Structure formats: C-alpha cells, structure tokens
Amino acid sequence: MPELPEVETIARGVNLRVRGDRIVEVWFGGKREPFKTPAARQAKGLEGRSILEVHRTGKHIVCELGAAADRPLDQRGGSPLVECASEPSAQWIVHLGMTGRLLVTTPDAPVAPHTHARVSLMSGRELRFVDPRRFGRLEFRELSRNTGFLAPGADPLSVTAAEFARLFHGRRLAIKAALLNQKILSGVGNIYADESLFRAGIRPRRLAGRLSRAELEGLRLALGEVLRDAIRLGGSSVSDYVDAEGARGFFQLEHCVYQRTGLPCLRCQTPIRRLVLAGRGTHYCPQCQR
DNA sequence: CATTTCACCTGGTGGC
DNA sequence: TGCCACCAGGTGAAAT
Known part of the structure; x- marks a missing residue:
C-alpha cells in the first residue's frame, strides 16, 4: 500500500x-x-x-x-x-x-x-x-546487539545524479522493475514508479542499462518532483490509505497514468495503456513515453 | 550471480 | 442477491 x-x-x-x-x-x-x-x-x-x-x-x-x-x-x-x-x-x-x-x-x-x-x-x-x-x-x-536500521537502497529524495546513474548502469531489467527494487532505491512503489516514468517520458519496459545519461537524470528529477509533490499533498489515497489521524491524502487527484487505463492522456489525449510488468499493473502513455 | 515468478492475505468491484 | 474472476499501495523465497 x-x-x-x-x-x-x-x-x-x-x-x-x-x-x-x-x-x-x-x-x-x-x-x-x-x-x-x-x-x-x-x-x-x-x-x-x-x-x-x-x-x-x-x-x-x-x-x-x-x-x-x-x-x-x-x-x-x-x-x-x-x-x-x-x-x-x-x-x-x-x-x-x-x-x-x-x-x-x-x-x-x-x-x-x-x-x-x-x-x-x-x-x-x-x-x-x-x-x-x-x-x-x-x-x-x-541497539546494543544490532546497528540502527537503515533502508538498503539509496534515498530517492537525496540521491545525486552520479549515484543515480551508477545504480542503473549495466542492469538488464526493465526500468520500472529497477525502480521497484528496494535494494537499488528505497521507497518507490507502483504508483510513483508509473508516475515518474510518465513525467520523464520513458516507457516502463525500456531496459534500465540502456537509458541515456540524460534520460536517467530526467527520471531522477521527475521522481524527486513526484515524491515531493505527493508528500506535500499527504500521499495518495487510492482505496484505503490514511495518515496517523485517519485523514486521506490528495495526490491521487494528480495521478497522470496510475489506474487511468483507457482514459485520455492529460497531455496528448491518447488512451492510457496497461500492461503487467514485474507482476504489477503498469500504466503509461504510448505517445508521451518512448 | 541477476532476473522473473509466485505465494503470502483479505476485501472490493464488476460481470453474469 | 449470489457466485466468481480479477484486481489491489509490497516483499522475499523459489525457480530459471
């Protein structure tokens, strides 16, 4: 969730x-x-x-x-x-x-x-x-017997351009699958993987290791923007997510592709497509994402 | 080793 | 109304 x-x-x-x-x-x-x-x-x-x-x-x-x-x-x-x-x-x-x-x-x-x-x-x-x-x-x-807990992957909000590029270098899996891998980046899930790929104009099935340096940097910036916007709006309440007080978030109103299968792209009107990738429903615009 | 698939759970939705 | 198939924000173990 x-x-x-x-x-x-x-x-x-x-x-x-x-x-x-x-x-x-x-x-x-x-x-x-x-x-x-x-x-x-x-x-x-x-x-x-x-x-x-x-x-x-x-x-x-x-x-x-x-x-x-x-x-x-x-x-x-x-x-x-x-x-x-x-x-x-x-x-x-x-x-x-x-x-x-x-x-x-x-x-x-x-x-x-x-x-x-x-x-x-x-x-x-x-x-x-x-x-x-x-x-x-x-x-x-x-903590006397363990070290403090730290997520295994890089933090998407503070990762540098050089490190982001290095994380995906040489990987022969789809960029969407790579974004979901918590050992690479920690914190990205299905919604924000789809939304950041849309904003970066990248098709989810592209191989991570085949993206250009410019595309990777565009993706890093798009991901940071999406995550920060979503935090500002209290997250996405797709079905039952609520915060510590039981209040819903509002970022679901800003989704461009996630769960918008068949609806017109908000940028070009082309119907949004859905496919299954890494076992997850994946949404993208065939026109805006290449 | 890297990558893909699937099991783990319950509940909501939409078709017939 | 009931039944059924399918879908869902995640993750690690097993298979390839």
Whole structure:
C-alpha cells in the first residue's frame, strides 16, 4: 500500500503526537503473527520505554526508543527533554505492507477489524497497527546487539545524479522493475514508479542499462518532483490509505497514468495503456513515453 | 550471480 | 442477491 510519500506522512504525524511520550502497555492480537520479532519478546522490549523520535527510512517507520523507565536512567535525574536528547537504545520498526495503517487514537476509539497491535502511552493516547492483508511487519531491535536500521537502497529524495546513474548502469531489467527494487532505491512503489516514468517520458519496459545519461537524470528529477509533490499533498489515497489521524491524502487527484487505463492522456489525449510488468499493473502513455 | 515468478492475505468491484 | 474472476499501495523465497 503505502510508498515513500504515504510512509513519510504517517511517520511525521505519529512523531508529532507521540514524541516524548512513554509506552505503558502493549497488546498484540490476531491469529498468526505479522511480526518479525515474536509478539512476547516485542511486548517485553517495548513496555516502559520512552519514544524519542519517529521517522521514515525507505518504506519503514522507525520509532527510536530510550531506556525503560524502571532502569537506572532516572538516577541521572533526567527530565523528559533531557531524555529526548539521549541516544536511542532500541528501535520499533513498522512496515505497513499493502494495507497497513499506523494510527494515533484515544483508548476508547472503536477498535477496527484487523487491529494487530495496541500500544498505550503515558499521555493517555494509543498507537494502533491495523492491517487486513497482514503483509505488514513489526520488528523490535536492541541497539546494543544490532546497528540502527537503515533502508538498503539509496534515498530517492537525496540521491545525486552520479549515484543515480551508477545504480542503473549495466542492469538488464526493465526500468520500472529497477525502480521497484528496494535494494537499488528505497521507497518507490507502483504508483510513483508509473508516475515518474510518465513525467520523464520513458516507457516502463525500456531496459534500465540502456537509458541515456540524460534520460536517467530526467527520471531522477521527475521522481524527486513526484515524491515531493505527493508528500506535500499527504500521499495518495487510492482505496484505503490514511495518515496517523485517519485523514486521506490528495495526490491521487494528480495521478497522470496510475489506474487511468483507457482514459485520455492529460497531455496528448491518447488512451492510457496497461500492461503487467514485474507482476504489477503498469500504466503509461504510448505517445508521451518512448 | 541477476532476473522473473509466485505465494503470502483479505476485501472490493464488476460481470453474469 | 449470489457466485466468481480479477484486481489491489509490497516483499522475499523459489525457480530459471
């Protein structure tokens, strides 16, 4: 479901509402566990910890966690503000899969179907993970035993022209498939792959390694623009995406090709075509994209 | 090794 | 109304 702009919107919203708060209790439900870390170990690790900051890397939401309240941290007499400046000692990593939501609610808000995690906070708020298709994943990691989590690929918002060109050099797969590969770039999914290729005027089936330097640079700039525009509009709500408060995004109104099969291209009126590439529905304008 | 296909899940939609 | 096929924002394991 959510790609970079949606995950960024959710992470910002959650950060605004829970930063500096403390986890009191954690509940995990559901038959099979959509968890990378077993639920019991995850709950034990989370309970009592402060939330220092929530941010995004790739399509992952990372909650930076401080020490648990009953540990010797208090001996330093640290106020919450001091604590926020301290180093994180653990992380809670949320991947939303296709249909995952991370919501900040009040404890008495109706519990949606497919709610797999409820995290109650000292402020009285609650953080909820809801995911009908259960493709999402929750992971807890101690930073004493692991390094901080970093998405495997380059960040599409800050990648340089030289690095972008190097990432696709010599690759014999379709450029659309390459854009979707999270080990190359982290954060691009089906919507923004199609939309950026349209804006760059490149056909999705072109081989990545055959694109000219100029085409690659055009694609890098188009991708950055699309992602930034989408973040500005709170992401794309195609069916059920909502932010941390349950509000929909508006970038779906700006889509030029995604899910517009048969409709006239907004630039040249040619009907938009659909094909399946890398197992994903792929939309493009046969006239504008070469 | 690089690339492609498919299984993993539930729910919504549109055709008959 | 019911049934069925198909579609969906993602990802890693298995196959090629």
